[in-house]
Amino acid sequence: MRIKILVVDDEKWIVNTLKMSLEYDNYKVIEAYTGDGAIRKVHAEAPDLILLDIMLPDMTGYEICNKLRKDPLTRLIPIIMLTGMGETGRIAGLELGADEYITKPFDLNELKAKIRAVLDFDR
Numbered sequence: 216m217r218i219k220i221l222v223v224d225d226e227k228w229i230v231n232t233l234k235m236s237l238e239y240d241n242y243k244v245i246e247a248y249t250g251d252g253a254i255r256k257v258h259a260e261a262p263d264l265i266l267l268d269i270m271l272p273d274m275t276g277y278e279i280c281n282k283l284r285k286d287p288l289t290r291l292i293p294i295i296m297l298t299g300m301g302e303t304g305r306i307a308g309l310e311l312g313a314d315e316y317i318t319k320p321f322d323l324n325e326l327k328a329k330i331r332a333v334l335d336f337d338r
Contacts, residue, residue, distance in 0.1 A: 221262035250274035269298040284312040
C-alpha cells in the first residue's frame with residue numbers, strides 16, 4: 216500500500232511539481248488548494264502525511280494545523296509546513312504542532328529526506 220501525502224498549497228505549479236516528484240517516488244498524492252479543502256480531504260482520505268503551506272486564501276496553515284491537532288481523528292498525522300516566511304513562522308508552526316518546517320524555495324531532495332525522517336523510514 217502506497218503512502219498517501221496531502222499537498223496543500225494555493226499555487227498550482229507548486230502542487231503539480233510536488234505531485235510529479237512524489238509520485239515518481241511511488242507516493243500517492245492528494246491535492247488541496249484551500250484550507251477548507253484541506254480539512255475536507257484529511258477527513259475523506261486519511262493521508263499519512265500533510266505538506267502544508269502557511270499562506271492560503273481562506274485560512275492560514277497555522278489555523279489548519281491547530282484544528283487538526285485538536286481533532287482526535289487527525290491529531291497524529293505528521294505535518295510538514297512549507298512557507299516563504301522566516302524563522303518567526305517556523306517557531307509558530309512548530310509550537311502549534313507541526314512536525315517539520317521547510318522554507319520556500321526548497322530543494323526537492325531535502326524535502327524528500329524530511330518526509331522520510333518524519334515518516335520514520337530510515338530508522
